[in-house]
Amino acid sequence: MREGERPEIAKLPLFAEMDEDKRNRIFTASFLQAFPPQLTLFEVGQHADFLHVLVDGLVELYTTNAERDTTMAIIEPVHSFILAAVITDQPYLMAARTLSASRVLLIPAELLRAVIQHDVALMQETMRELAMGYRGLVRALTDLKLRQSTERLGNFLLLESRKLGGARRLRLRGEKRLFASLLGMTPENLSRAFSALGKHGVIVEGANIVIDNPVALEAFARPDPVDDSSLDQS
Amino acid sequence: MREGERPEIAKLPLFAEMDEDKRNRIFTASFLQAFPPQLTLFEVGQHADFLHVLVDGLVELYTTNAERDTTMAIIEPVHSFILAAVITDQPYLMAARTLSASRVLLIPAELLRAVIQHDVALMQETMRELAMGYRGLVRALTDLKLRQSTERLGNFLLLESRKLGGARRLRLRGEKRLFASLLGMTPENLSRAFSALGKHGVIVEGANIVIDNPVALEAFARPDPVDDSSLDQS
DNA sequence: CGAACCCTTGATGGCGATCAAACGCCGTGG
DNA sequence: CCACGGCGTTTGATCGCCATCAAGGGTTCG
Numbered sequence: 001m002r003e004g005e006r007p008e009i010a011k012l013p014l015f016a017e018m019d020e021d022k023r024n025r026i027f028t029a030s031f032l033q034a035f036p037p038q039l040t041l042f043e044v045g046q047h048a049d050f051l052h053v054l055v056d057g058l059v060e061l062y063t064t065n066a067e068r069d070t071t072m073a074i075i076e077p078v079h080s081f082i083l084a085a086v087i088t089d090q091p092y093l094m095a096a097r098t099l100s101a102s103r104v105l106l107i108p109a110e111l112l113r114a115v116i117q118h119d120v121a122l123m124q125e126t127m128r129e130l131a132m133g134y135r136g137l138v139r140a141l142t143d144l145k146l147r148q149s150t151e152r153l154g155n156f157l158l159l160e161s162r163k164l165g166g167a168r169r170l171r172l173r174g175e176k177r178l179f180a181s182l183l184g185m186t187p188e189n190l191s192r193a194f195s196a197l198g199k200h201g202v203i204v205e206g207a208n209i210v211i212d213n214p215v216a217l218e219a220f221a222r223p224d225p226v227d228d229s230s231l232d233q234s
Numbered sequence: 235m236r237e238g239e240r241p242e243i244a245k246l247p248l249f250a251e252m253d254e255d256k257r258n259r260i261f262t263a264s265f266l267q268a269f270p271p272q273l274t275l276f277e278v279g280q281h282a283d284f285l286h287v288l289v290d291g292l293v294e295l296y297t298t299n300a301e302r303d304t305t306m307a308i309i310e311p312v313h314s315f316i317l318a319a320v321i322t323d324q325p326y327l328m329a330a331r332t333l334s335a336s337r338v339l340l341i342p343a344e345l346l347r348a349v350i351q352h353d354v355a356l357m358q359e360t361m362r363e364l365a366m367g368y369r370g371l372v373r374a375l376t377d378l379k380l381r382q383s384t385e386r387l388g389n390f391l392l393l394e395s396r397k398l399g400g401a402r403r404l405r406l407r408g409e410k411r412l413f414a415s416l417l418g419m420t421p422e423n424l425s426r427a428f429s430a431l432g433k434h435g436v437i438v439e440g441a442n443i444v445i446d447n448p449v450a451l452e453a454f455a456r457p458d459p460v461d462d463s464s465l466d467q468s
Numbered sequence: 469c470g471a472a473c474c475c476t477t478g479a480t481g482g483c484g485a486t487c488a489a490a491c492g493c494c495g496t497g498g
Numbered sequence: 499c500c501a502c503g504g505c506g507t508t509t510g511a512t513c514g515c516c517a518t519c520a521a522g523g524g525t526t527c528g
Contacts (some may be wrong), residue, residue, distance in 0.1 A: 045459055070376065072376070087361060088366060123361060127321060127350075127357060127364060128322065130364035130365050132322060133368055137375060138297075138327045138371065140375055141375055142306070146297070146299045146300075146303070175507090186484075187506080188484090190507095191508050192484090192509085224327075226325045226326075383516070409475090410474080410475070420518080421476090422518085426476090426516095
């Protein structure tokens with residue numbers, strides 16, 4: 001990889017605290033690869049050979065079952081993904097594909113597991129990252145189980161807003177159909193949900209969203225009372 | 235706790251590999267508490283003061299949002315729960331209540347986090363456990379997103395069967411309405427789903443289930459192709 | 469023996485999926 | 499430069515899965 005990009009990756013919570021020599025050992029053995037849009041990075045069931053770090057672009061994690069597929073997560077740079085499969089040394093449960101042209105750092109799984117054994121700081125951060133991811137999934141599951149689709153969209157917008165430090169203006173990266181799938185609904189119903197949120201303080205102009213009345217939106221969407229304050233540090 | 239019970243808890247994957255002295259330190263500072271049925275152990279939003287280990291009985295993890303609630307997991311002995319909240323030192327995302335009379339080992343969270351820092355084997359197992367839990371939640375989420383209710387029930391039965399080493403006869407611990415909520419459906423529809431599975435090799439007699447034709451059931455339920463072989467070691 | 473309570477079965481209703489068509493955006497090629 | 503075609507989004511109509519409402523049967527416990 002280019003030398004200029006190392007610092008940014010080294011700043012990831014996952015790698016920030018670890019021993020510098022060991023970090024360099026990992027990075028030297030890794031390679032940065034460029035991918036065109038719409039390219040499958042790996043499939044479900046493949047052995048997890050690399051921890052992936054999205055350096056640039058946009059990546060979708062998705063799963064398939066009998067003709068249908070659903071997006072599980074949208075990865076933005078700079079962030080690692082499929083850590084759990086690498087740690088457990090088991091096949092991927094999700095497939096990944098690029099949404100836009102992307103560059104991905106590929107860290108050999110075997111090496112990473114080996115280094116983790118000898119670097120407590122790295123292991124500690126791995127543990128933390130997994131725990132946070134676990135909590136994120138708990139939220140996603142409850143979201144799906146006890147909110148209906150328009151409420152899920154409302155909450156999604158509130159979370160995106162919070163990730164930007166409370167910004168009221170959002171721009172969606174990626175197509176709307178993608179977010180529909182992420183939220184567990186069809187593109188048609190996402191469209192209807194957006195217009196339904198007009199009654200609750202949301203203005204939509206294409207990919208640009210304005211949360212005109214955050215109080216009204218929160219009253220409608222009932223966001224989780226508990227929020228992981230450190231979620232946005234990712 | 236009674237001395238006779240330590241070995242069983244020490245055998246948990248989480249604690250099995252760690253230093254014995256440190257393990258004893260943890261256990262000595264912990265206490266085993268007995269609870270009657272239907273008692274709330276903790277609520278959502280409470281600070282995670284203890285890692286819980288169910289020694290005996292049955293516990294439900296559930297969440298609530300605006301009048302509705304849904305069960306997230308059913309904990310059977312001997313198993314720990316809410317590890318992620320303890321590791322991240324953040325509020326519980328799920329509440330817990332006993333389903334039957336239960337005994338729970340309460341391990342002070344602060345102490346556990348401290349010991350983890352100094353025992354690599356324990357940290358390693360914590361990491362593994364979180365990673366496995368993560369994968370379990372990924373499965374649960376895809377299950378909900380791309381299977382319909384009767385298929386979810388079918389898969390649930392197949393998984394229960396596998397947990398028992400492929401047994402064809404199952405007995406459900408706990409009430410059916412509980413499993414309905416776990417599977418994201420109503421008791422009424424669970425009942426209908428059970429009878430619908432009659433066409434796919436399943437026989438139901440109260441809480442006793444017989445998977446009369448596993449091949450037919452798998453053909454209908456399309457279980458995940460990837461299975462974590464080490465899942466059953468828990 | 470009666471009163472809860474759970475499970476079951478049936479009838480109805482609503483949320484969201486599917487089917488269908490029109491609009492707008494954008495890139496290509498004439 | 500404009501026409502065309504493809505694709506994503508939007509809007510409308512219909513369908514189906516599942517929730518809700520309702521009632522009856524069985525079991526458990528006081």
